Every structure is written in C-alpha cells, then in structure tokens.
Amino acid sequence: MSLNLERYYSLRDIFGPERVSQYLSDKEDYSRDMWTRLAIQMRRGERLETPDFIVWPVSVDEISKLLVLANNKNFPVIPYGAGSGVCGGAVGISGGVICDMKRMDKIVDLNFESMLARVQVGVIGENLERELNRRGFTLGHFPSSIYCATVGGFVATRSAGQASTKYGKIEDMVTSLQAVLPNGTIINTKAVPRKATGPDINSLILGSEGALAIVTEVTLKIKPLPEARRFLSYTFSSVKSGLDAIREFMQEGLKPAIVRLYDETDTAITMNALGYEDITGCLLIVISEGREKFVEVESELVNKLCTRAGGKDRGERPAKHWFEHRYAISYRQSPIMSSPKMILDTIEVVALWRDVESLYVSMKSAIEPHATVMAHFSHAYPEGISIYFTVMTSAEGDEVRTYDDIWKAAMTACLKSNGVISHHHGIGRLKAQWLKAELGEGYKLLTILKKGLDPNNILNPGVLGLGE
Amino acid sequence: MSDSTSFNLEESLKKLFGQENVSFDPLDLTLYGRDCMPTSILKMQAGAWTSQAKCVVWPTETRQISELLKLAQTKKFDVIPFGAGSGVCGGTEPVSPAVIVDMKRMDKVLDFDPYSKVVTVQCGIILEHLERYLNARGHTLGHFPSSIYCCTVGGNLATRSAGQMSSKYGKIEDMVIGLEVVMPTGSVVRVRPAPRRSTGPDLIQLFVGSEGTFGIITEATLRIWKLPEERIFAAFKFPDVKSGISAMREIMQSDIKPSVVRFYDELDTAFSGAGKEEGGILDILPIKEAAQLLRSIFPGLVRAAQRAVLSRAELLNLIDKVVKEGCLMILVFEGNRKLAKLEFEEAKNICDKNGAEYLGPAPAQKWYQNRYSISYKQSKVFYMGAFVDTIEVATSWDKLSLLYSEIKAAISRHALVLAHFSHAYVDGCSIYFTFVTSGLSLEDRLKVHKEIWESAMKACLRVGATISHHHGVGLVRSSWMQEELSSSFVILDIIKSGIDPSGVMNPYKLGFDKRPLEEK
Numbered sequence: 001m002s003l004n005l006e007r008y009y010s011l012r013d014i015f016g017p018e019r020v021s022q023y024l025s026d027k028e029d030y031s032r033d034m035w036t037r038l039a040i041q042m043r044r045g046e047r048l049e050t051p052d053f054i055v056w057p058v059s060v061d062e063i064s065k066l067l068v069l070a071n072n073k074n075f076p077v078i079p080y081g082a083g084s085g086v087c088g089g090a091v092g093i094s095g096g097v098i099c100d101m102k103r104m105d106k107i108v109d110l111n112f113e114s115m116l117a118r119v120q121v122g123v124i125g126e127n128l129e130r131e132l133n134r135r136g137f138t139l140g141h142f143p144s145s146i147y148c149a150t151v152g153g154f155v156a157t158r159s160a161g162q163a164s165t166k167y168g169k170i171e172d173m174v175t176s177l178q179a180v181l182p183n184g185t186i187i188n189t190k191a192v193p194r195k196a197t198g199p200d201i202n203s204l205i206l207g208s209e210g211a212l213a214i215v216t217e218v219t220l221k222i223k224p225l226p227e228a229r230r231f232l233s234y235t236f237s238s239v240k241s242g243l244d245a246i247r248e249f250m251q252e253g254l255k256p257a258i259v260r261l262y263d264e265t266d267t268a269i270t271m272n273a274l275g276y277e278d279i280t281g282c283l284l285i286v287i288s289e290g291r292e293k294f295v296e297v298e299s300e301l302v303n304k305l306c307t308r309a310g311g312k313d314r315g316e317r318p319a320k321h322w323f324e325h326r327y328a329i330s331y332r333q334s335p336i337m338s339s340p341k342m343i344l345d346t347i348e349v350v351a352l353w354r355d356v357e358s359l360y361v362s363m364k365s366a367i368e369p370h371a372t373v374m375a376h377f378s379h380a381y382p383e384g385i386s387i388y389f390t391v392m393t394s395a396e397g398d399e400v401r402t403y404d405d406i407w408k409a410a411m412t413a414c415l416k417s418n419g420v421i422s423h424h425h426g427i428g429r430l431k432a433q434w435l436k437a438e439l440g441e442g443y444k445l446l447t448i449l450k451k452g453l454d455p456n457n458i459l460n461p462g463v464l465g466l467g468e
Numbered sequence: 469m470s471d472s473t474s475f476n477l478e479e480s481l482k483k484l485f486g487q488e489n490v491s492f493d494p495l496d497l498t499l500y501g502r503d504c505m506p507t508s509i510l511k512m513q514a515g516a517w518t519s520q521a522k523c524v525v526w527p528t529e530t531r532q533i534s535e536l537l538k539l540a541q542t543k544k545f546d547v548i549p550f551g552a553g554s555g556v557c558g559g560t561e562p563v564s565p566a567v568i569v570d571m572k573r574m575d576k577v578l579d580f581d582p583y584s585k586v587v588t589v590q591c592g593i594i595l596e597h598l599e600r601y602l603n604a605r606g607h608t609l610g611h612f613p614s615s616i617y618c619c620t621v622g623g624n625l626a627t628r629s630a631g632q633m634s635s636k637y638g639k640i641e642d643m644v645i646g647l648e649v650v651m652p653t654g655s656v657v658r659v660r661p662a663p664r665r666s667t668g669p670d671l672i673q674l675f676v677g678s679e680g681t682f683g684i685i686t687e688a689t690l691r692i693w694k695l696p697e698e699r700i701f702a703a704f705k706f707p708d709v710k711s712g713i714s715a716m717r718e719i720m721q722s723d724i725k726p727s728v729v730r731f732y733d734e735l736d737t738a739f740s741g742a743g744k745e746e747g748g749i750l751d752i753l754p755i756k757e758a759a760q761l762l763r764s765i766f767p768g769l770v771r772a773a774q775r776a777v778l779s780r781a782e783l784l785n786l787i788d789k790v791v792k793e794g795c796l797m798i799l800v801f802e803g804n805r806k807l808a809k810l811e812f813e814e815a816k817n818i819c820d821k822n823g824a825e826y827l828g829p830a831p832a833q834k835w836y837q838n839r840y841s842i843s844y845k846q847s848k849v850f851y852m853g854a855f856v857d858t859i860e861v862a863t864s865w866d867k868l869s870l871l872y873s874e875i876k877a878a879i880s881r882h883a884l885v886l887a888h889f890s891h892a893y894v895d896g897c898s899i900y901f902t903f904v905t906s907g908l909s910l911e912d913r914l915k916v917h918k919e920i921w922e923s924a925m926k927a928c929l930r931v932g933a934t935i936s937h938h939h940g941v942g943l944v945r946s947s948w949m950q951e952e953l954s955s956s957f958v959i960l961d962i963i964k965s966g967i968d969p970s971g972v973m974n975p976y977k978l979g980f981d982k983r984p985l986e987e988k
Contacts, residue, residue, distance in 0.1 A: 111864070111866060113717070113864075113865050113866040114864035114865040114866045114895045114896060115721060115894055115895055116864065116895055157666060158665075158666035159666070160664070160666075169664060171670070175895060181958070181959075185955065185958060186955060187955040187956040187958070187959065188954065188955055188956060189953075189956050190932070190934055190952070190953075191864065191932075192862050192863055192864065192896060192933060192934040193862055193863075193864065193893035193894075193895045193896035193897070193898075194630070194639060194862060194891070194893065194898070194934075194937060194938075195628075195862060195934035195935075195936060195937065196627060196628035196629075196630075196677060196936045196937060196938045196939060196940045196941070197677070197934060197935060197936050197940075197941055197945070197949065197952050197953065198677050198678065198679070198941060198949065198953070198960055198978050198979075199673060199674050199675065199676060199677045199678050199682070199960065199963075200641065200673045200676070200677065201953070201956045201959055201960070203669065203670040203673035203674070204669045204670075204673070204674060204959065204963075205669070206669065206670065207666055207667075207668050207669045207670060208668065208669050209668065212669070221894060221895050223894070224721070247583075251585055251693075251694065252694075252804055253693075253803045253804055253807065254804075254807075290723050291722060291723050291814075293810055293814070294723050294807075294810065297806050297807055297810050298807075300806075301804065301806065301807075350662050350663060350664060350665060351662065352581070352584040352586060352661060352662065352663065353583055353584040353585075354581060354583055354584045379664070381663035381664065382585050382691065382693070383584050383585050383586055383645065383663045383691055384584060384662065384663040385663070386663075386664075418660070420660065420662040420665045420667065421667060422665065422666045422667055423664065423665065423666060424664075424666050425666065426666045427666070427667060427668060435667060435668065438660075438667055439659075439667065439668070439671070440657070440658055441651075441655050441656060441657045441658065442657045442658070442659055442671045444655065444657075445651075445657060445671055445674065445967070446668055446669070446671075448963070448966040448967055449669070449962075449963065449966070451966065452962035452963060452965070452966040453959070453962055464668050
C-alpha cells in the first residue's frame with residue numbers, strides 16, 4: 001500500500017491529479033488489447049494481469065520524466081495507443097504504468113508545399129484522415145482498425161493499410177520522428193526525403209512495438225485526394241490463376257490502390273452476402289485511384305491482364321460493395337466472440353511469389369484439423385503478396401489450448417514453407433516464441449539493441465519476447 | 469592497433485585464406501590504402517600520402533570472414549571491408565593500420581528468379597557485371613550510380629547509394645529485401661527475403677549505410693525489373709532555377725515517376741556540357757579551335773593558364789551573370805508504353821506551365837549516352853593541377869531554394885561551383901554541387917578544400933537539410949555526424965558498442981570514436 005502511495009505521489013507530481021488513475025475499472029480496461037487469447041480468457045471469467053496505474057501525458061517532457069522515474073524505481077512502462085492491436089503488444093503488467101498517448105493528438109504542422117504533416121502520435125487514424133480530407137489530402141493509410149487505432153500504434157507495429165499497394169506502408173510514410181528513449185533522452189531524426197548519414201534510425205524505431213522507445217511525434221508524407229476511382233471485379237477458376245493475374249499486373253509496374261483475391265471459401269461467403277448465387281471460384285477485387293488519366297490507363301491495363309489470365313469480368317458491384325463495407329467486417333466479427341467456446345482470429349503472413357501457393361496450401365492444411373479457415377491475398381508487390389487467413393471454430397475442449405494449437409500449427413507450417421510469420425499485424429506476445437526461429441542469429445541483434453537502449457528492461461518487457 | 473607479440477598476424481591470415489590470398493606487398497598496400505576521396509589524391513600527387521593498410525586479404529566464402537572477424541575481436545586488429553574503392557568520402561581508407569578485406573572474389577550470382585523478380589548475389593560483384601547479367605536475361609536492377617563500372621553491390625549497400633534512375637526504381641534501401649552479414653563478433657545474421665515484414669525493427673536497415681562499421685555484408689537479395697518496353701527522352705530549357713524547381717515539384721507530386729529527373733543551374737548548364745558531347749571546363753572558351761591548337765603546341769603553357777584562371781574563382785563565377793543559356797532539365801520516362809507516354813505528356817504540360825521551352829529528346833539522349841564518362845573526365849582536372857570535388861545534400865521542397873543559394877554563396881567565395889538537382893521525391897529533392905579550384909601548394913589546396921566543406925556543411929545544418937544524400941559519411945563528414953544526427957546519434961553509438969565491443973570495424977568512420985562508449 002505505501003509503495004503505491006509513494007508511486008502515486010511521484011506520478012501525480014509529473015502528470016497532475018487529473019491524469020493519473022488507479023481506479024479498478026481503468027486497470028481492467030487497460031489490461032488488454034484486442035488479442036483474441038486475452039478476450040477468450042476474459043470471456044470465461046479469468047482475471048487478467050492488471051497494471052498499477054494509468055497516466056495520460058500531454059507533452060514529451062512528461063514522458064521523459066516518467067521513464068527516468070521508471071528507471072530509478074524499476075517499474076515497467078507500457079505505451080498504449082487505442083488498444084486495437086491483435087497480438088498482445090499493449091497489455092497490463094503487474095506493477096506497471098500504462099502510458100496512454102491519446103491526449104497527445106494534435107496536428108502540429110501541415111506543410112503543403114512539401115506534402116508533409118507533423119502530428120503527435122496519439123491521434124486516432126480516422127481523425128487525422130478526416131482533418132487531411134478537409135484540406136484536400138489523404139494519408140493513404142487505411143487499416144481496418146482506423147477508427148480505433150493511433151498513429152503511434154501504426155508506427156510501433158509497422159502497420160499496413162488496405163491501399164498500401166498504391167500509397168505504401170507506414171515505413172514509406174514516416175520521414176522523421178521524435179521519441180523518448182528508456183533512459184528519458186528525447187531524440188529527433190531529421191525530416192528530409194532521404195539521407196546517407198549512417199543507418200536509418202527511423203527504421204530501428206519503427207516496428208519496435210514499444211520495446212525500445214516511446215514515439216511521441218512523426219512527420220508523415222501526405223498525398224492529394226484522388227480525382228478518380230475505378231472499381232474492377234473478376235472471378236477466377238482457381239487461386240493460382242488469380243495470383244497469376246496479380247503477379248502480371250504488379251510486375252508490369254502498375255500500382256492499383258486495392259488488390260484483394262479471395263479463395264474459394266471466402267468468395268462463397270462474400271458472393272453470398274452480395275446476392276450472387278451461381279458464382280463459384282475466386283473473387284479478385286481491384287480498385288484504381290488517383291489522377292483521372294492515370295486511373296484510366298491503369299484500369300485498362302489491369303483489365304487486359306486479368307482477362308488474359310482467365311478472369312471473368314464481374315463489373316463494379318462486388319468491388320464497390322467491398323469498398324462501402326470495408327471497415328464493417330471487424331465489427332461484425334465481435335458478436336461471434338461473445339459466445340462461449342468460440343474462437344475467431346486472423347493470421348497474416350507473406351512470401352515471395354515462388355513460395356506463395358505452397359505456403360497457402362501448407363498453412364491451410366495445417367489449420368484445417370483445428371478450425372474452419374478461409375483466406376484472402378492482399379498487399380501485393382512485384383515480388384510477392386501477403387496471405388490473410390481467418391480462422392474460426394467452436395472449441396471442443398479447452399478454448400485456450402485449442403487457440404494455442406491453431407497458432408502453433410499455423411506458424412510451424414509458415415516457417416517450414418518459407419513464409420514470414422507476420423506481414424503487418426506485428427509480433428506482440430502472441431508470436432514472440434516464433435520470432436527467434438524467424439530471425440535466427442538476427443534475434444541476438446534485437447537483444448543487443450534492447451540491452452543497450454533499455455538495460456533495466458522497463459519498457460514493455462516481454463513484447464517481441466524481449467526482456468522476459 | 470595493439471601490438472601482436474605472441475600472435476602472428478601473417479601466419480594466421482595465410483592459414484585462414486591460403487597463402488596466395490594474403491598480401492603484405494607494398495604495391496598492394498598502396499593501392500588498397502585509399503579510395504577516390506579527393507584530398508588523398510591531392511596528397512598523393514604531392515608525394516605527401518602513405519598508406520595505412522597493413523595487409524590485404526581476399527576471402528572466397530562467408531566462413532572465412534566469420535573466422536577473421538572473430539580473430540580481430542580477440543586479437544584487436546582493425547578490419548576494413550573493401551569493394552572496388554570508388555567511394556569519394558574516404559570510407560575505406562584506413563586511418564590506422566588495418567587489414568583490408570577485398571570482397572571481389574565473392575562475386576557470384578547465387579539465384580536469379582524472374583518469376584518473383586528477385587536476384588540473390590554475393591556482395592563482391594561489380595554492379596555493372598550484375599546489370600549485364602540481368603540485361604542478358606531481359607531484366608534490370610535499375611541502380612545506376614555513375615560509379616557502376618567500378619563499385620560493388622556491397623559498397624552500394626554499405627554507403628546507401630542512389631543511382632541516376634532512383635526516382636523510378638528506388639534507392640539501394642528500396643531494392644534490398646534479404647541480407648547476409650557477418651557481425652563483428654563473427655556470427656552470421658541472415659534476414660530471409662520477403663517483400664515486406666513486421667517482425668520487429670527492420671534489421672536489414674541496420675546495415676544499409678553502416679559503412680563497414682557494423683560488420684561485413686556478404687550476400688543480398690535485390691528486387692529486379694523487366695527491361696522497359698519504352699523509354700522516352702525529353703529536354704526542357706527553363707528561364708531560371710526557381711521555375712525549374714517548381715516544375716520538378718509539381719511533376720513528382722502528380723503521381724508521375726520519371727526514371728530520370730535532372731535539372732542544371734545556369735553555370736552547370738553552360739559548363740558541364742550537359743547535353744553536349746564534349747563537355748568540360750575547356751569548352752567554355754568560345755574560341756574552341758584556337759584553344760585546341762594552343763593545347764597541342766604548348767600543353768604546359770595552357771595548363772598553367774588554366775590553373776591561374778581556376779584559382780580566381782570569383783572571375784569564373786561572374787560568368788553566370790553573362791551567360792544566359794538558361795537552365796536545362798532532362799527527363800526520362802520508361803516502363804509500360806502507355807504509361808510512359810502519359811507520364812511524358814503530363815510532365816510536358818507542367819513544364820510548359822512553368823515557362824519552359826521544349827528542346828525535344830536530343831539533349832536528353834546525349835546526356836544518356838555520355839552519362840558515365842563525366843566522372844572519368846574529372847581526372848583531367850587533377851592533371852592540370854587543379855582539383856574537383858562534389859558535395860551532395862538534400863532537403864524538403866520548401867527549403868530547397870534557400871539551401872541552394874546558401875551553399876552556392878558559401879562555395880562561390882572559394883571556387884567555381886556548378887549545381888544540378890536530381891533524385892527528386894514527392895517531399896523534396898537532392899542538390900549536387902561540383903566545385904573546381906586550385907592552389908599554389910598542397911597546403912593551400914587542402915586549406916581551401918576544408919573551408920569549402922565547412923561552409924557547405926554549416927549551411928546544411930543551418931537550413932535543416934541533410935549533409936549527404938547518397939555519397940555517405942566516410943572520413944569527409946565524420947566530424948559532422950554528431951551535429952547532423954544530434955540527439956539520435958546516441959542510438960548508433962549504443963549499437964556500435966554492443967555489436968563491436970573491441971571497436972575494430974572500420975574505426976574513425978561515421979563519427980564513431982575509436983574506442984567504445986564505456987571506455988570514454
């Protein structure tokens with residue numbers, strides 16, 4: 001009790017009484033993110049590990065003071081955005097302080113001449129997007145969590161949005177950042193388009209999932225809102241021919257904003273929902289957007305190549321329907337999770353074209369004994385593509401055991417078939433045990449980074465499997 | 469470098485690499501003791517330079533490099549990886565005695581995969597050899613630094629190089645998707661190739677730009693492209709620098725991705741012979757034939773005259789007040805035929821809007837045909853007793869004009885300075901300054917060189933631009949690194965002490981002190 005009181009006073013000195021909480025309801029809310037495993041545990045009445053305090057900083061100096069205190073008194077600090085991560089990256093740790101970034105949500109500067117926006121990282125993705133839209137711009141970053149995710153979360157997890165094929169992933173958008181190191185030092189990287197002054201420090205912080213620093217501000221590249229948008233849909237007789245079509249137009253140098261190929265199972269569900277009945281095969285959705293003349297040429301070329309690969313033109317409607325409901329799916333899923341014994345999760349991996357089909361087949365057969373599995377392919381590149389599996393089952397035995405079995409089967413198959421274990425969801429605590437196999441000797445490098453930057457292991461200990 | 473009493477370096481190296489693959493020969497040590505950094509060339513010309521290379525080794529496999537670095541950590545001798553030695557920053561020049569590791573025997577293409585559009589190579593391969601290999605199979609890497617004939621992929625990765633077509637094909641960090649690197653402690657890190665991943669911080673990017681201070685890069689997997697079915701050349705003349713910058717920005721911000729964007733300021737347009745076949749300082753004299761005649765009869769006299777003129781830079785810089793040739797812009801579009809054509813049309817509209825005169829494809833084609841020869845012509849300047857150097861920087865569009873005028877003013881006090889803008893991005897652009905000057909003695913030349921670099925670096929830091937866009941840090945910028953990176957430098961320092969505890973990998977480069985953090 002007295003330790004907590006002393007801790008409370010120290011935190012209150014930094015944040016003021018309004019922005020420190022030890023309410024039980026807050027501690028329980030902040031004990032998890034959207035990791036399915038924690039949702040299962042909570043659903044069946046288990047008590048999750050809770051933090052001791054939640055704080056809401058409004059300035060980088062407050063965070064610096066917090067981390068200095070954390071090092072002196074040896075308690076963990078967990079940076080927290082909006083808690084929509086699905087890997088257990090932001091969770092409660094006993095004795096720890098959750099650092100909720102959402103009060104630091106200002107747009108600091110807009111530079112239209114250089115198409116840059118400087119923002120505090122606590123801003124919700126959708127709110128930033130709306131502010132940019134008002135001025136005729138877009139960030140071009142549309143993960144399905146956009147309503148409940150912060151820019152800080154994007155940066156920490158190396159997120160990718162649905163239109164990444166055109167607008168890039170988060171690492172293509174960040175040109176500079178401000179962050180606080182675990183010892184309280186505030187660092188800034190220079191906002192220039194590109195430099196050759198040693199290794200890129202932004203790349204070391206991006207994807208560090210709160211283990212190496214707390215990012216506070218970023219400079220992001222913005223783009224003008226597209227003039228035109230074209231919706232294209234095709235069905236293919238097999239996943240292979242659909243993938244061939246994608247590979248062809250990606251390697252032709254085209255960059256449609258949205259590219260999504262659904263396997264047979266996923267297509268049946270989707271087409272059913274759209275009211276198409278006698279359609280089988282694999283649905284490919286392509287959306288091209290940008291300047292009018294470029295969209296025209298791009299759509300024409302995509303159409304030519306998709307038709308040549310055996311695609312049957314299905315017009316605009318399937319693509320338009322997807323576009324209009326693209327965020328709804330995640331929210332539709334949550335009622336499923338409120339039923340006891342239900343397990344619903346997503347597994348996303350990535351590979352070079354030469355390994356994609358075998359990866360898909362191998363993972364599908366590894367998961368099928370445990371759960372119903374459907375997949376779509378998106379985030380296309382000239383070199384390969386990401387596979388997004390949705391797995392669902394009602395557990396016969398222990399739900400957590402079943403959950404763990406599904407993931408073990410999937411990740412083992414992934415590594416065996418030359419896949420990389422995560423394309424954009426990140427590692428968190430969920431995939432930490434496979435990160436060592438994924439990185440090999442490279443994992444030692446991560447531990448060196450961690451030991452060097454956070455010798456007392458106070459920043460989000462356990463994430464990425466570091467500092468357990 | 470600590471004395472090796474009971475440890476015999478020569479014996480250990482010969483055992484590891486084989487007798488024929490180790491050299492202590494003075495000629496080898498001289499050749500491997502420097503790269504193309506101009507100040508070392510000047511010193512060498514004056515007989516005032518000695519090599520600090522202790523010996524040269526030629527590995528043929530990763531295992532040998534692993535054993536070498538393990539040995540170097542424990543016996544504490546310095547190691548410097550060496551590609552083809554065409555760096556211009558002194559990155560491979562040993563400051564203290566060091567073992568030079570020439571990577572060029574590890575030059576194989578390990579895997580060519582046109583289906584996935586990737587190629588895996590050993591990093592000692594000469595870049596032009598790789599490009600030729602790919603061309604023969606209908607592909608291209610898209611990486612064209614002017615050093616392409618004399619640089620290795622390892623050097624490209626270590627220095628964060630960018631080629632002339634980077635606006636379309638990307639810079640080296642955009643091209644590499646898989647890596648094998650030997651850590652300073654000898655362990656081998658492999659990042660498996662994938663288009664993209666979210667498995668923690670990007671470990672590949674830890675080594676791109678590490679300039680040999682974090683280990684030795686041995687293999688890389690790179691993205692490749694089909695050879696373009698169409699290539700469209702276009703040249704424009706702008707009334708001034710301002711209008712050209714405006715056009716460049718608009719083009720880059722309009723979804724257009726030219727493969728080449730190069731915009732020359734007035735002096736560079738007049739002097740460098742951009743678009744002309746016989747480019748060069750000598751051709752500024754309107755009496756070209758007379759000059760050629762003089763040169764053939766009285767070569768020494770002409771050289772002396774040129775030297776005298778070149779050391780009066782303020783005279784030469786006045787020429788841009790007289791020369792009204794305008795500013796040349798070269799654009800190239802390539803790839804899918806329909807898209808390239810559309811890009812050209814849209815870009816032409818933008819140039820017209822900004823007051824440009826369309827010159828047709830010829831000047832751009834001429835530049836393309838002579839694009840590599842310019843660097844080799846620079847050596848003539850050294851023979852004349854003058855010297856030439858380059859400083860390349862970058863910043864966002866809103867600061868670009870300011871950066872240009874600040875650095876131009878700073879250098880113009882001491883030398884003739886030409887500038888062109890290239891490597892354009894949506895959010896900014898790079899500026900490439902070439903300066904020529906002379907001096908009566910080696911001390912004079914080094915002094916003026918130092919003053920020029922200092923004023924240029926200070927201007928960058930003042931404006932908030934970066935001190936290097938693609939040449940790297942090496943020795944020339946080493947002392948500016950702390951200011952350039954300011955608060956974030958500590959991260960590099962922490963990594964360095966963590967992965968190279970003995971501090972043996974290419975010491976004194978990238979702003980690192982010789983000894984690691986703890987011992988300071």
